[in-house]
Amino acid sequence: MPEPHHISPILQDLAEMTGHRTHSRLEESVIGTLLRLPQVHSVGMVDLLQDNGADSLFYKYRQVGVSELSAFIAPPMQRLEDKQPLQDVAHLRQAISAGRSYCLMRWRDASGQFGHGIWLIVWRQQKAIQCIELRQYESFNAQRIELICAVFQVYQNYQNLLDYSERDALTGLLNRKTFDDLRFQLRDGAAAHNAAGSMGNRCQCDDRQCKHAHSDKPLAQWLAMIDIDSFKQINDQFGHLYGDEVLILVSNILRKNFRHTDRLFRYGGEEFIVLLKEAELCGVKAILEQLRQSVAAFSFPQVGKVTVSIGFARADGVVLANLLEQADRALYFVKKNGKNQVAYYEDLLASGKVHLPVQNSEVDLF
């Protein structure tokens, strides 16, 4: 085997890229790899967003931390937090409509000089979800495009592999294992953060989603458990294939009703968990009530009408195990009291309909 210094830098970068086990690290790695190609001026990550079931797409530049390199230079006049309609970027919109994997573009720097760029489109389950934007001053030739696309292909292939292990095969939602991993990360992250904080250091944990280590903003404020009502009856009456279809269609309704910042898990057979970032209680109630109504209004092929029961709880100052238990208690209450409703744990507690569970400790893990 050759010594590392005999391997071309790009091969070394590719080897490093496929060694990562989280999406955020993989993103940093592909951006670093592209940035190190000769002549590259900047590389950025652009999220493609579709909020609350709206048909139109938006795009938004995102900061990606690449340690020693300045990972991203936003275009002039473009603030990172700005969300722009994709309608404004004809080239990219057309490429996405045509299902292409990249398109070329032009850009202009602050001094007015023109440059060339390429958008590499990331697809997940037939949906364009992100673009990697690469800029340089020189025009692209076929060889250059081939090289960039090859790096991008390795990234996409590896991302698909990561996705495969994180997602539920039937619904495409995040799976139970990913939820459990998150629980461990949060627990370990909190512990590492507490230790680092007490020493005045930054947390050293490996995942950028750990809020304790990398951000002051909480990961989620609410946890909702959603359970399809009388699902066994659906299976028994129509068969498992129709049951599976109900699971897929309910998952699609879930995706439409929540924002890209909320995280959706298939937690068990017909049970789903949503981590929501909504700030206000009334907002969460409205979103969950809207979800309940969307499912109830939908006509499921052959099966007809299906309903869901929802219980939710607030994350503040509650350990995840207790939070799950609180949401589950609220859900259980709905199941025992007519189903097809939304219940908030604190409301049930205040009205004496449920009682306090044993508290483990007062650590906010979200």
Ligand SMILES: Nc1nc2c(ncn2[C@@H]2O[C@H](COP(=O)(O)OP(=O)(O)OP(=O)(O)O)[C@@H](O)[C@H]2O)c(=O)[nH]1
């Ligand atoms: N089709 C299908 N069924 C599943 C899957 N996973 C679990 N199930 C079924 O889901 C059913 C869940 O039934 P129960 O736990 O009794 O719940 P339920 O009938 O929804 O009753 P309530 O929750 O009280 O409304 C069981 O019959 C499981 O076999 C799956 O992936 N596909």
